[in-house]
Amino acid sequence: MDRFAPLRHRTIALVGLMGVGKSSVGRRLANALELPFRDADAEIEAAAGRSIPDIFADLGEPAFREGERRVIARLLDQPAHVLATGGGAFMNPETRALIKARAVSVWLKADLEILARRVGRKDSRPLLKGRDPLAVLQDQAELRYPAYAEADVIVETGDAAHHVTVDQVIRALSAYLQEQAP
Numbered sequence: 742m743d744r745f746a747p748l749r750h751r752t753i754a755l756v757g758l759m760g761v762g763k764s765s766v767g768r769r770l771a772n773a774l775e776l777p778f779r780d781a782d783a784e785i786e787a788a789a790g791r792s793i794p795d796i797f798a799d800l801g802e803p804a805f806r807e808g809e810r811r812v813i814a815r816l817l818d819q820p821a822h823v824l825a826t827g828g829g830a831f832m833n834p835e836t837r838a839l840i841k842a843r844a845v846s847v848w849l850k851a852d853l854e855i856l857a858r859r860v861g862r863k864d865s866r867p868l869l870k871g872r873d874p875l876a877v878l879q880d881q882a883e884l885r886y887p888a889y890a891e892a893d894v895i896v897e898t899g900d901a902a903h904h905v906t907v908d909q910v911i912r913a914l915s916a917y918l919q920e921q922a923p
């Protein structure tokens with residue numbers, strides 16, 4: 742029996758703060774499960790025909806959030822896949838309700854110091870522009886952790902290599918789905 746079969750019935754949506762590895766872990770998870778992979782941020786960029794920094798700069802964050810809501814609703818209509826969401830997506834109550842209805846959600850969680858170190862190396866995130874990454878992440882954690890905590894499964898990743906996190910996610914999801922089975 743294919744031990745991954747129960748994990749292929751529903752979309753697996755990864756949520757959590759910037760830098761926690763939703764995209765890189767998501768891609769590897771999709772490979773391991775032989776599911777398609779979708780990255781909400783990349784889909785928003787494709788739909789808008791510009792990069793996320795340009796969407797924020799040209800159209801503003803509210804337009805980005807509206808695009809994010811629409812894109813994720815469209816992706817959740819597609820057959821089961823692994824979906825990496827942007828860090829703010831699960832804060833939208835409509836998106837959160839849709840994810841709960843159509844997907845299994847996984848909160849990837851790591852110490853803020855680890856995340857700050859990771860995101861500090863990149864300048865592709867408009868919310869960090871000219872700001873101290875740790876301070877931004879601390880503010881976001883305060884606002885967002887109560888929503889992320891509504892995810893079906895929580896995986897503490899620490900600073901582990903991505904393949905280790907993928908194994909952790911698979912184990913946690915399998916246990917969750919087994920619990921849910923009638």
Ligand code: S3P
Binds near residue numbers: 758759826
């Ligand atoms: C954001 C996170 C980003 C991206 C945008 C806003 C956020 O995605 O959607 O810059 O609000 O936390 P990642 O979580 O993939 O970095």
